[in-house]
Amino acid sequence: MDKKNKWLAFVIMMVGLLSCNNKDKVGKxxxxxxxxxxxxxxxxxxxxxxxxxxxxxxxxxxxxxxxxxxxxxxxxxxxxxxxxxxxxxxxxxxxxxxxxxxxxxxxxxxxAVTAKTFARYVPERYDDFAWENDRIAFRMYGKALEGRPDDAQGLDIWAKRTEKLVVDEWYKTGDYHKDHGGGLDYYSVGMTLGAGDIAPYAADKIIYSKHYRKHEVLDNGPLRTTFRLSYEPWQVNDRVVSLTKTITLDAGSQLNRVELLYHFEGGGKLPLVAGIVLRQEEGGKIIKNLSKGIAAYWEPPHGEDGTLGIAVLGQTDLPEITENEGQLLAHFSAIADQPLVYYNGGAWDKAGKIHNANEWEQYLTSYKEKVNNPLSISIK
Missing domain, CATH: 2.60.40.1180 (Golgi alpha-mannosidase II)
Known part of the structure; x- marks a missing residue:
């Protein structure tokens, strides 16, 4: 073999080796x-x-x-x-x-990944626990609020029309009941389940717990935030019930994933309802679909504040949707020490993503389809 051919063979060999090395670096x-x-x-x-x-x-x-x-x-x-x-x-x-x-x-x-989800304990506002993503924000009420004239019971929702995180800013200024361009808190919870919170149900009555007692942040963004709230035991008829809620909010989602773990003695099932407070004003639309697991409400317009859509979504179908105590109630049941998953959340028309009841129902239907058909991941 002459020098020219030897050199060509060497080049070919080196190209092959480099190609193999690159494949190794890429891997499967x-x-x-x-x-x-x-x-x-x-x-x-x-x-x-x-x-x-x-x-x-x-x-x-x-x-x-x-x-x-x-x-x-x-x-x-x-x-x-x-x-x-x-x-x-x-x-x-x-x-x-x-x-x-x-x-x-x-x-x-x-x-660098811009943070799109966030949660924190808010001791400066009566033990609130607040969380948000780039679409919407929520809070649960803590022990320090109990017994006050402004006490409230269920899940609160904040209307947002900015992708920026606002929880820290809004609590710092305290001026979040007026829209300054990014949204506001105008939702009225009162002594109800609010925007999709859940509670035991017995003899056609909601049996509320006290506010959460312990909190633990498990992950805090930038793309997913997960935290756990714990509740002290309370009496539900002849049962003593305790509860932990693990709540997950992803970037881009209008809904929380809520995983419940109830503990009680005696076996059997614990009847539950997840509720949405219904407004007295005219113009709201109730959405019920048992087979798709959807219990939702497109509220009446709230003056210049716009309109909120609120929803509860079952991981499977729902056995029953009723109305009681001024609330739309999606029925569930829990088995002691076995996780139960459902979804709750909302959308604001002024955010520009979802504008009316039909679009809200379409979003929830699509969301449920995606829950049932997660992205497929394989290795090749």
Missing amino acids: QLVIANTLAVDREELASIPYREFLKVYNIHSAPKRFKLVDEKGKEYAYQLEKKGSDSIVNVLIWIAIPANSEVRLHAVSGEPA
């Missing part, structure tokens, strides 16, 4: 597929142990980027669920109908 691909005939923009979750298998490494690089085949970078969050270890990798992804995206990891500093 993470394939995220949308099997529905609608576009989706949401979080995809992959267990961290599986994530490590994808890239054939014993431990992930300290800093890495997730990119597709064109080099586009995807934002992610390492979810810990209150532990010291990573449990899931949450990937923010926009994916067209009936399509898939293939991702791989490369070492390097990822682009």
Whole structure:
């Protein structure tokens, strides 16, 4: 073999080696597929142990980027669920109908991710616990509010029309009952379940607990926030019942995922209702769909403040939807020490995403379809 051919063979060999090395660096691909005939923009979750298998490494690089085949970078969050270890990798992804995206990891500093979810305990406002995302905000009331003239019982909702996080700012100024361009709190909860809170139900009566007693933030953004609220035991007929609620809010979502864990003795089921307070003004629309698990309300307009849509969504169908104590009630039942999941939340017409009752019902129907058909994740 002459020098020219030897050099050519050497070049070919080096190209082959470099190509193999690049394949090793890319490793197996993470394939995220949308099997529905609608576009989706949401979080995809992959267990961290599986994530490590994808890239054939014993431990992930300290800093890495997730990119597709064109080099586009995807934002992610390492979810810990209150532990010291990573449990899931949450990937923010926009994916067209009936399509898939293939991702791989490369070492390097990822682009900064703007926080889109947030929660905190608010001791300066009677033990409130408040949380929000880029669409909507909520709060639950704490012990210090009990017995005051302004006491309230259920879930409060704040109308937002900004993607910015507002909880800290609004509490700092205390001026959040007037819209200064980003939204306001005009929702009236009173001694009701408010915007979809839940309670035991016996003899056609809602059996309210006291306000939450303990809080624990498990993850706090930037793309998903999860926290847990604990309630001291209370009497429900002949049962003593205690409860923990684990609430998760993702970026881009109008609804919370609420996981309930009731503890009580004696076996059997504990009847529950998740409620939405109904307004006395004319013009509201009630939405009931047992098979889709939807109990929702498009409120009457509140003057210049606009209109809120409120919803309760069952993970499966709902056995019954009734009206009592001035509230729309979605019926559930709990088994002791077994998790029960449902969804609650709302939308404001002035936010420009959902404008009327029909659009609200369409959103909830689509949301339920996505819950039942999560993004498919595979390794190739």
